[in-house]
Amino acid sequence: MNVKNVYIAYTxxxxxxxxxxxxxxxxxxxxVSGIRLQENSTLMTAPFxxxxxxxxxxxxxFAALSDAKATRLEKMxxxxxxxxxxxxxVELNAKTALILSTTKGNITVLNENAVPVPDAYLHQLAQNIxxxxxFTTQPIVVSNACVSGIMAVSVAKRLVQAGLYDNVFVISGxxxxxxxxxxxxxxxxxxxxxxKPYSANRKGVxxxxxAAAALVTINNSEAKAKIAGDxxxxxxxxxxxxxxTGEGLVRSIESAFNEAGVTAQNIDYISAHGTATPFNxxxxxxxxxxxxxxxxxxxxxxxxxxxxLGASGxxxxxxxxxxxxxxxxxxxxxxxxxxxxxxxxxxxANLDTPVNCFLKTAxxxxxxxxxxxxxxxxxxx
Numbered sequence: 001m002n003v004k005n006v007y008i009a010y011t012x013x014x015x016x017x018x019x020x021x022x023x024x025x026x027x028x029x030x031x032v033s034g035i036r037l038q039e040n041s042t043l044m045t046a047p048f049x050x051x052x053x054x055x056x057x058x059x060x061x062f063a064a065l066s067d068a069k070a071t072r073l074e075k076m077x078x079x080x081x082x083x084x085x086x087x088x089x090v091e092l093n094a095k096t097a098l099i100l101s102t103t104k105g106n107i108t109v110l111n112e113n114a115v116p117v118p119d120a121y122l123h124q125l126a127q128n129i130x131x132x133x134x135f136t137t138q139p140i141v142v143s144n145a146c147v148s149g150i151m152a153v154s155v156a157k158r159l160v161q162a163g164l165y166d167n168v169f170v171i172s173g174x175x176x177x178x179x180x181x182x183x184x185x186x187x188x189x190x191x192x193x194x195x196k197p198y199s200a201n202r203k204g205v206x207x208x209x210x211a212a213a214a215l216v217t218i219n220n221s222e223a224k225a226k227i228a229g230d231x232x233x234x235x236x237x238x239x240x241x242x243x244x245t246g247e248g249l250v251r252s253i254e255s256a257f258n259e260a261g262v263t264a265q266n267i268d269y270i271s272a273h274g275t276a277t278p279f280n281x282x283x284x285x286x287x288x289x290x291x292x293x294x295x296x297x298x299x300x301x302x303x304x305x306x307x308x309l310g311a312s313g314x315x316x317x318x319x320x321x322x323x324x325x326x327x328x329x330x331x332x333x334x335x336x337x338x339x340x341x342x343x344x345x346x347x348x349a350n351l352d353t354p355v356n357c358f359l360k361t362a363x364x365x366x367x368x369x370x371x372x373x374x375x376x377x378x379x380x381x
Contacts, residue, residue: 006157006216007223007377010084011318013212014076014173015305016051019061020083025322028330029350033304035194035206043178044185049194050176051208051306068132071106071119076211077129077173085133088215088222090167092135097165100126101142101152101172103310107179129171137165143310145364146273147232148172149212150313150372154230156216166218173211174309180207189277195307196334197274197300198281198346205275208306212315224321225374228262228357231255236367242279246287248369249361253291260373262357264292267373269329269358271320274300275307276334280363285340293359299347303333313362313370324355324376 012020016034017027027034034051041048053076062075065082077100090096105122118124126139140159142152149172156168174180184190184205195206216227233255235248243249257263270293272284288294301316308315323329329351336348356376363369 005220006160006218006227007220008153008214008216008225008227008321008374009222010088010215011213011224011321012080012084013210013315013318014053014080015210015315016053017304019079021318021322025319028304028319031331031333033194033333035208035306043176043181048181048190049206052176053209071109073106073173073175074125074128077171078132080173080211080213081133081169081171084213084215085169090215092133094136095166096135097137097140097159097168098126098130098135099140099142099152099156099168099170100129101148101170101310101314103143103145103148103174104177104180108175108177111178144368145366146309147313147362147364147368147370148310149315150317150360150362151232151370153214153216153227153314153317154232154370154372157227157230160216160218168216169213170216170314171211171213172311172314174209174311176207176209180309191276194334195276195302196336197276197302197332198339198344199335200337200339202276202281202339205277206302206306208308210305210308210311210315212311212318214314214318220377223377225324226377227372228375229256229258229260229373230371232370234367235369239366242283242363243367244283246283246290248367249284249287249363249371250290252369252371253287253359253361256371256373260375262373264296266357267293267296267359268353268355269323270296270298271316271358271360272298272300273362274302274332276302282340283363285342285344288344289342294342294344297329297345297347297351297353299330299332313360317360320358320360321374324358324374327354328352329355
């Protein structure tokens with residue numbers, strides 16, 4: 001039996017700003033960033049800015065939960081997922097699935113061994129999480145560059161709509177690693193100051209790390225929002241550069257709008273990708289203008305967290321859902337003066353405004369793009 005309505009409920013996140021949603025929202029509302037200058041780091045020879053979770057706090061929190069052996073990323077993911085599994089009361093039976101989304105997963109374990117080891121493979125990372133909690137179904141991995149986190153929500157929605165599962169737990173996470181730092185540094189894409197999305201003064205990306213989790217379900221009793229529509233289009237523009245016309249993002253948003261039955265006039269807020277690279281921010285501005293979204297309030301949360309890669313889409317969805325619940329949209333940290341060729345309504349300050357319908361977008365290497373429309377449900381959560 002196919003299911004029409006699918007909801008998102010019970011969210012959590014582990015970030016440099018805190019180990020639960022409320023602490024993260026409070027920090028963001030107060031203009032606090034988790035990005036810090038990383039000095040004396042083993043990851044790069046020169047100091048660099050990044051949003052890095054305190055390892056001592058992470059280890060202490062995990063030790064209070066379990067004495068199991070786990071990698072640093074696994075600890076982040078377990079701590080993000082554990083509270084929502086317990087709060088939801090969902091049985092981990094044949095109708096409950098786990099989707100794990102990440103860009104690089106346990107890439108850091110390769111530094112500890114001369115040859116690849118099983119934990120470096122994404123399927124093994126997912127299996128480790130499944131085994132920890134006792135899921136009875138085989139885990140599903142979504143790894144599609146920087147759209148992974150929000151695409152996992154889209155995949156979960158479709159699996160529930162198809163009647164394959166009643167509940168899908170989604171966990172997303174990535175670390176700041178030597179591998180990732182080296183890659184972005186080789187592109188000369190890293191900023192020497194905290195990133196400034198959409199600003200004329202932006203100098204590039206700042207990296208970050210986080211884990212975020214959510215429950216996608218047929219049950220609306222504790223729903224934060226209805227997942228009204230989604231779209232994922234790959235425009236195959238370039239291995240790392242976005243389409244100059246925003247074609248893939250435009251078509252992804254159009255697909256999401258068509259399923260949700262909404263237009264640009266129904267969107268109260270856009271949680272955008274906003275990496276602060278010259279081409280990404282410009283591409284998004286072009287796409288939003290093509291769709292008549294240029295006056296809708298928009299922000300990027302990268303100024304608070306840095307770019308958390310595969311975790312970013314889900315993490316930013318978690319915060320976007322709080323904006324919807326609280327009718328408060330947060331400033332796009334680092335934004336000062338317009339730095340894109342077409343006008344968009346980037347928030348320079350927090351804004352109290354009704355949010356009944358918001359759009360989450362993400363774009364990534366290889367031309368991938370994903371858009372999801374979330375609508376407030378009757379219980380007002």
